[in-house]
Amino acid sequence: METGSNTTTVRDAVVIGAGVTGIYMLHRLLALGLDATALDEAAGPGGTWYWNRYPGARFDSESYTYGYSFSKEILEEWSWSEHFAGQPETLRYLEFVVDKLGIRDRMQFGCKVKSARFDGASNRWTVEMEDGRRESARYLLGAVGALSAATLPRIEGRDDFEGEAFHTYDWPKDREVELAGRRVAVIGTGATGVQVIQTIAPIVGELAVFQRRPNWCAPLHNSPIDAETQKRIKGSYDQIFARMAETHGSFLHGTDPRSYHEVSEEERLALWEKNYASPGFGVWFSNFVEVFLDPEVNAAYSEFIANKIRSRVHDPAIAEKLIPKDHGFGNQRVPLESHYYEAYNRDNVRLVDASETPILRITPKGIQTTEEEFEFDLIIYATGFDSFTGSYDRIDIRGAGGQKLRDKWKDGPITYLGTNVSGFPNLFLLAGPQSASASSNYPPSIETCVGWTADFIDYLERNALQRVEARLEAEEQWTAEIKAGYEGNMIARAKSWFTGYNSNVDGHDKLRHMMYLGGSPAYRAKLAEVASKGYEGFDLG
């Protein structure tokens, strides 16, 4: 509904973001009969899969575990062509879902939200976009993504470069980027850098990879899905989702039930070899639980993977540079790769160790390190994201009494359940900080968060409750539980987007407690318990 002369549209609910989360949230809100919209800076739906169009962008989750589970019709009608689909296919899938649900006309694109203010008198949020338009809503739902605030490196001279340069997130959407025969630099060797490097190495003329810290990578083993497998997948979705519901990370891959210490050396190696040769994240998760908890066992597994790297890279000195020395396997997000290590056996690929010879500046012609000046036609910044809180920090969000969310989260996120924040009534965070999303296969966790939030809003509506706010003590307890989850977990030892370190963001130089690490089943149980107790820990009014 438009309000008279000004440009504020008044609704029940506004969702910021139209990725996997925003699409499903909008669908659920509309199903409740609410007047809702989803706003996105992008020119279409898809979020991650709209933005990241760099060569080689694809799933590390099995495609059929990534699709939504809520609609039997969508499951039946959509056929994934590969076990790990590439970005174009995933974007097509999300477009298909949006049309299938008939919600495209409730989405608004090309609108970047710059601020959101809560008014305590009316219990409403007013959201303002960069073009000046405003939306007013009782419920504000953040579906802004954990990996959607791209960060460029703080290197002098970036604007001086005369060739082409972009962050992988901002890969051009309207044209092909020429790669054949060109001199290309990739800065960064996280999951995205790995996918780009392995994909463009055989295409470009020369490729220089600037690596500050290597990651532990392991083979993806992707393959097409043939007709018979397709039939089997579609016939077993119930079992697939039942299995995912059992595992810690909502993947098909769960930990090995045996203890590392109770099996023989041969049995250990047999499991590790099998996992290394199998598709997907089994190499990370289908392991003895001690690999995640016991530094000595983790070191043994890391050495096993290091030897794989040594066996795949011809030059022993390069192989050593590609083996992480500052963290153990799995303490950071493990990039899955397809012939990544073999790229370094090519004559046209060079690894530049930016920890030994740091980049000094970007020059008009290329990159100057402490040792050498390189010339490039294209610089690709695979330098990651201001994870979890970045997209919230980039919006001026002010809650009750004008408190800024950015200030409250200065030293890291503080939430109740990863879904709500004390002082910010009627704001729901979806698949955001301190939820179980990033420590799992995303979509099942997204469905958990969105489903729980939709049920909560339904409850508020049915009980004519206008205001919901997390209690401070509930929030303190939850945040303490999140912190406890990091203690003793090897993830806390690594400087990664799981722990909020990012040298390209001010103040992100210490551990931030970003994720719920207790596993998806425990997270679901906690949400269900809170709901069953009449939304314990919330003030409703």
Ligand SMILES: Cc1cc2nc3c(=O)[nH]c(=O)nc-3n(C[C@H](O)[C@H](O)[C@H](O)COP(=O)(O)OP(=O)(O)OC[C@H]3O[C@@H](n4cnc5c(N)ncnc54)[C@H](O)[C@@H]3O)c2cc1C
């Ligand atoms: C390259 C890459 C590969 C990945 N692979 C996997 C995988 O294999 N398996 C897996 O489980 N997860 C993977 N992920 C994580 C992925 O982000 C999630 O799976 C999922 O797509 C998150 O969906 P979302 O809707 O929560 O967030 P997003 O997809 O990030 O969508 C958020 C949307 O919010 C919009 N937005 C943010 N701020 C504003 C604003 N101020 N105004 C307007 N719009 C705004 C953004 O434009 C964006 O479109 C991957 C991530 C990346 C980057």
